[in-house]
Amino acid sequence: MKTLKILLILAALGMITMFAVMYSGVVNVAADEPHGKFVYWMLEETRENAIANASADIQVPDLSDPELLLTGGVDYGFMCESCHLKPGQKESDMSVGLYPAPPNLAIEHQTHDEDSDRRKARNFWIIKHGIKASGMPAWGKTHDDKRIWAMVAFIERLPKLSPEEYQILTAMD
Numbered sequence: 001m002k003t004l005k006i007l008l009i010l011a012a013l014g015m016i017t018m019f020a021v022m023y024s025g026v027v028n029v030a031a032d033e034p035h036g037k038f039v040y041w042m043l044e045e046t047r048e049n050a051i052a053n054a055s056a057d058i059q060v061p062d063l064s065d066p067e068l069l070l071t072g073g074v075d076y077g078f079m080c081e082s083c084h085l086k087p088g089q090k091e092s093d094m095s096v097g098l099y100p101a102p103p104n105l106a107i108e109h110q111t112h113d114e115d116s117d118r119r120k121a122r123n124f125w126i127i128k129h130g131i132k133a134s135g136m137p138a139w140g141k142t143h144d145d146k147r148i149w150a151m152v153a154f155i156e157r158l159p160k161l162s163p164e165e166y167q168i169l170t171a172m173d
């Protein structure tokens with residue numbers, strides 16, 4: 001009985017703290033100031049575990065057809081480059097201004113997943129569903145899985161492309 005009472009008091013205190021934080025306006029939501037270390041860690045762990053869980057059953061199709069690089073390249077140049085950059089480019093207004101910042105997909109960046117099939121499944125899920133409360137849109141609302149896999153194939157190759165090769169693959173005919 002006593003333990004129950006203590007638990008109820010703790011729960012009530014937790015709720016009061018939550019409402020105090022919500023309604024006092026002390027939380028800084030400005031995109032030009034990074035989260036503190038603890039909040040950053042909490043959000044990153046939540047995001048990575050959620051994506052790993054949601055993408056666990058995705059089967060990666062054969063992505064070796066070179067045609068995919070052309071379809072994926074044109075889509076990337078049109079829809080993704082403004083945030084995720086291209087070979088030789090260091091920043092854009094979007095890559096500098098957004099928080100969390102869109103990773104530069106034209107360089108080898110920390111992908112959280114060294115296993116290539118898991119990485120591809122993760123990228124597919126992220127492109128299809130987007131990431132809440134970040135600038136990353138859900139492209140699955142307007143593009144079918146085939147086009148999304150083509151983009152996955154393209155971004156696998158992207159860090160190895162020269163600016164000239166990128167130009168060719170992203171050119172529309």
Ligand code: HEC
Binds near residue numbers: 047079082103135
């Ligand atoms: C308006 C900006 C914006 C556009 C346009 C955009 N993204 Fe993103 N993207 C983001 C942001 C921001 C993140 C990071 C989200 C986070 O850290 O929670 C992200 C994350 C990703 C990731 C995960 C990267 C990693 O290794 O963690 C992939 C893959 C990705 N985007 C692919 C794409 C593709 C493909 C397109 C085009 C179809 C695209 N994005 C268009 C903003 C954008």
